[in-house]
Amino acid sequence: MAITSEFKIKLLSHCESLVSTKLEKIKHAIADIVESLESETKSTAGDKHETDRAMMDIEREQLGARLDVAEQQYQILKNIRQRDIKPSKNIHIGSLVKTTKAIYYIAVSVGAITLDNETVYVISKESPIGMLLMNKTEKDTFEFNGETMTIKSVY
Numbered sequence: 552m553a554i555t556s557e558f559k560i561k562l563l564s565h566c567e568s569l570v571s572t573k574l575e576k577i578k579h580a581i582a583d584i585v586e587s588l589e590s591e592t593k594s595t596a597g598d599k600h601e602t603d604r605a606m607m608d609i610e611r612e613q614l615g616a617r618l619d620v621a622e623q624q625y626q627i628l629k630n631i632r633q634r635d636i637k638p639s640k641n642i643h644i645g646s647l648v649k650t651t652k653a654i655y656y657i658a659v660s661v662g663a664i665t666l667d668n669e670t671v672y673v674i675s676k677e678s679p680i681g682m683l684l685m686n687k688t689e690k691d692t693f694e695f696n697g698e699t700m701t702i703k704s705v706y
Contacts, residue, residue, distance in 0.1 A: 554654075554706040558667065559647050563632060566661055566673055570625045577618045584611045624659040631658060642684045642705055644676055650700045657681055 584607050631645040642648055648655045654671045661673035674681045683693045684702075692701045 554647050554649060554704055556706075558669075559656075559706060562647070562656055562664070562666055562671060562673075563628065563658070565664060565666055566656070566658055567625070567628045567632070569661055569664075570621060570628060570659065574618070574621045574625060577614055577621060581611060581614045581618065584614070627659050639705065640688050642687050642702075646684075647671075647706045648684055648702060649704045649706075650702055652698070652700050655680065655684060657684060 588604065588607055588611075627644065634645060639646060642657060644657050646657045648657065654669060656671050656673045657676055658673055660675045660678060664671050664673055672680075676682065676685055680695050683695055687693065687702055689702050689705050692699055694700075
């Protein structure tokens with residue numbers, strides 16, 4: 552596959568859509584919990600009622616943490632879009648990197664995405680392979696999981 556700016560823009564849009572959907576699902580789940588907490592009345596089984604409320608509060612806190620992460624991911628993607636998407640010699644956030652083993656998009660941790668019959672691993676710069684790739688250039692080699700890979704192209 553030839554890496555093109557059109558493919559990169561399409562990939563970024565797909566990532567934004569995935570993160571936006573995740574944000575909406577988390578917000579909806581939080582709203583459901585808040586609604587349940589507000590509409591619940593004190594039942595005769597006092598201990599069970601308090602346990603249920605405490606569990607909903609814990610779930611709301613966990614969802615709040617997931618919401619923070621998703622909002623940070625969305626901001627990172629928004630910042631990538633605002634920057635110039637032209638190719639760069641050095642790998643940075645927003646780079647699309649083709650190696651001898653796989654294609655990586657340095658953005659946020661989304662995982663494997665298949666787009667136009669190509670599998671791209673969307674990773675953060677903090678991921679193990681993301682840290683290895685940062686600031687490398689075309690033709691550099693690196694070792695990951697005991698395997699040597701070469702960077703074929705950076706876009």
